[in-house]
Amino acid sequence: MQTQTPTSKIVLITGASSGIGEATARRLAADGHLVVLGARRVDRLAALVAELRVAGGTAEHQELDVTRLDSVRAFVDGAHERHGRIDVLINNAGVMPLSTLDAGRVDEWDHMIDVNLRGALHGIAAALPLMRARGAGHIVNVGSTAAYRVDPTAAVYCATKFAVRALSEGLRQENPDIRVTVVSPGYTRSELLDRGGDPEVRAAVRAASDSLAIPAAAVADAIGYAVAQPDNVDVNELVVRPTALS
Ligand SMILES: NC(=O)c1ccc[n+]([C@@H]2O[C@H](COP(=O)([O-])OP(=O)(O)OC[C@H]3O[C@@H](n4cnc5c(N)ncnc54)[C@H](OP(=O)(O)O)[C@@H]3O)[C@@H](O)[C@H]2O)c1
Numbered sequence: 001m002q003t004q005t006p007t008s009k010i011v012l013i014t015g016a017s018s019g020i021g022e023a024t025a026r027r028l029a030a031d032g033h034l035v036v037l038g039a040r041r042v043d044r045l046a047a048l049v050a051e052l053r054v055a056g057g058t059a060e061h062q063e064l065d066v067t068r069l070d071s072v073r074a075f076v077d078g079a080h081e082r083h084g085r086i087d088v089l090i091n092n093a094g095v096m097p098l099s100t101l102d103a104g105r106v107d108e109w110d111h112m113i114d115v116n117l118r119g120a121l122h123g124i125a126a127a128l129p130l131m132r133a134r135g136a137g138h139i140v141n142v143g144s145t146a147a148y149r150v151d152p153t154a155a156v157y158c159a160t161k162f163a164v165r166a167l168s169e170g171l172r173q174e175n176p177d178i179r180v181t182v183v184s185p186g187y188t189r190s191e192l193l194d195r196g197g198d199p200e201v202r203a204a205v206r207a208a209s210d211s212l213a214i215p216a217a218a219v220a221d222a223i224g225y226a227v228a229q230p231d232n233v234d235v236n237e238l239v240v241r242p243t244a245l246s
Helices: 018-029 042-054 069-083 106-134 155-174 201-214 216-228
Strands: 011-014 035-040 057-064 086-093 137-141 179-185 235-240
Touching: 011 069, 011 106, 018 035, 018 042, 018 057, 018 179, 018 216, 035 042, 035 069, 057 069, 069 106, 086 106, 086 155, 106 137, 106 155, 106 179, 137 155, 137 216, 155 179, 216 235
Parallel strands: 011 035, 011 086, 035 057, 086 137, 137 179, 179 235
Antiparallel strands: none
C-alpha cells in the first residue's frame, strides 16, 4: 500500500463498516488517500482503520448516523477542522428492506427515505458550503441500477435512488466548481440484504444476488476511477452491474 503523496485527497466515506463502503475505503487508502470512515458500527470501523494503517494507509473513523444532520455535520466538520479541507465526500450509506407497497411497511419506507435520500442530502448540506468556499470538491453519491428502472417490491427503494440521481444532476448543474458522480451498482456482494424487508422477498432476491453478484471491490474500483480524474474532468454517471444481469 502507498503512503500519502502530494496528490492525496481527504476522502470521507459514509457507510464504511461493510460492503461497498468498506471496499471503497480499502481501494482509496491503497491509492494513497486519507480516508475518514463513518457508520454506526464503530467496532467494525475501528478494526478496518487498524488494518488499513498496518498496510501503510492513512485512515480515521467516527461514529455516524446519516439520518441525523447533527451527526453528519460533526463528521464533516471534524474532518475539515483536522485537515483544513475536504476533497471528496462519498455518500454511500444505504438500506434496502424490500416489500410490496400493499404490505404497508411504512416504517421501512420512512427508514429508506431517511438513510438513502435524507442521508445524502445531509452530506451535501454539510460538505457543499465548505467545498464552495474553497472552489473545489467532489461529491460521489452511490445510486443503484434501481435509479434507472423500477421492479416490484422495490418501489420505495427505487424512488429513493431515482431521487439521489435527480439531486446529483441538480447539484452538478448548480455548482460548476464541484465534481459530482453517481456510481450505480447492480447486484453486489455486501450485507445489504441482511436487514429488514419481507422475508420471502428477501429470500428470492438473495437467491438471485447469490448467483449473479459482483464483488464490492468492482464498485470501489469505479469510485476510485472517478476520484482519480483530473480536476477539470467530471465523471457524472457510472453503472456497474453483473454482466449477466438483464
Ligand atoms: N449491494 C448491492 O447489490 C447494491 C446495489 C445497488 C446499490 N447499492 C447501494 O450501495 C450502498 C452500500 O450498500 P452495500 O451494498 O455495501 O450494503 P451494506 O454492506 O449493508 O452497507 C451499508 C452501509 O450503510 C451503513 N448505514 C446504514 N444505515 C446507516 C445510518 N443510519 N448511518 C450511517 N451509516 C449507515 C451501514 O453501516 P452501519 O450499519 O454500521 O451504520 C453499512 O456500512 C447503498 O447505498 C446501497 O443502496 C448496493
